[in-house]
Amino acid sequence: MTLIYGHRGARAEAPENTLPSFRKALEAGVTRVELDLHLSADQQLMVIHDPTLKRTTGLRGKVAQHTAAELTRMDARLGLADWSTPCPIPTLAQLLQECPEIEHYQLEVKSGSERQSRIVLDAIAALTEQYKLHDKAVVTSSSRTLLRYAKRNDFMLPTGLVEEYGLLDPIKSARRYGCDYLILNWKLCSERRLRAAKAAGLHVSVWTVNDAELMRRLTAMGVDSLITDLPSLAVKVINQGRP
Template identity: 70%
Template sequence: MPLIYGHRGARAEAPENTLPSFRKALEAGVTRVELDLHLSADQQLIVIHDPTLRRTTGLGGKVAQHPATHLTRLDARHALPDWPEPCLIPSLEQLFESCPEFEHYQLEVKSGSQSQSRLVIDAILRLVERFELHNKVTITSSSRILLRYAHDSGCPLPTGLVEEYGLLDPVKSALRYGCQMLVLNWTLCSPALLARAQASGLHVSVWTVNDLDLMQRLAQMGVDSIITDVPSQAVRLLGNSG
């Protein structure tokens, strides 16, 4: 059975990329999560998907315009307004401190310029060293610039290419940048592509898989891991594979 990753924690069950969302995944028995990172104005790693604050907080402005001390005081339940309590945007440091039970993190880096790549990877490495998570983190991104920087700079953490559209050969691209993981939009995941990726030594992770019939088909196809908004349902269907 494939491994199960909670998408932004448990995105359908609690406000995404917040500590309650990550705790929901843990409560379901899922100890692997995928999450998104942006840099704050003072170059702290902030767990949020969008470059702007509007969708999750209802406020204007960009993440990169504000220091971490401001961002981590903002309520991020705007996209799930029925949630009864405030859910603050966390920093990656806060997540590592609050949820030490997680066995693995896919850290998707959303910014991809050369200068941003250096800052983000250096910041991740500092936290990984501090929390002793060397074997529990994969840095993923759709940015070829970031993946090239990670490869050329000798980043000691494994990396993964996030591929949504399949305009270029994703297996060839992942191998070019020295990746160990290929993170595919599930619509791109054919048996032939999966077999070629796995034969090349790549762990194939697919997102976002919420339909249970689809989940079962992808599991039978042999994907290595599934990223889902509904980790509790995934566990009920597939079991907790660690």
């Protein structure tokens, strides 16, 4: 059966990448989530998509210019109109503490340089040991630098290539960097490519899938998982109401 990942929690149902968003996914019965990570000024892993604060908080500046303590006091509900209560930017550690029901994470890392890759992966490794994430997470990225660094240094978690445009063969790229997952923009997911990826031993996850008919089509095609802003809809469509 195709697995369901809540995109940034439940992005269409609660402010993205906030604790209420991840709780919405859990309420829908979805225990797998995708999220985004950036480093704070004091090198803490923050759960936020953009490198800048404007879109979700309305504030100026970059995530990397603020400490984790400062960021967790910022309200990140701006991206979803009419949400009634403040939604602070969480640290990854806070999410792990507050939502232990989550069974699996796609941790998408946005940083690109080798130095950033080392810092981010070291921080993820520390949390992996602390929260026993060894079989509960995959680190994904579109950054070849990060994936190369992870492979070269025998990083402890599986990795996945995030591919949006397909300018280079994504399957060859994923294999080159020792990835276990291929995270495809759904528009790149053809039956031929899916068969080739599976033959290469890759878990194929597609994003962002919010239309019921598209969910049915991709499930019938045989994708391993899909990432959706609407976990509640995906549960109804894919699981037909079954838990």
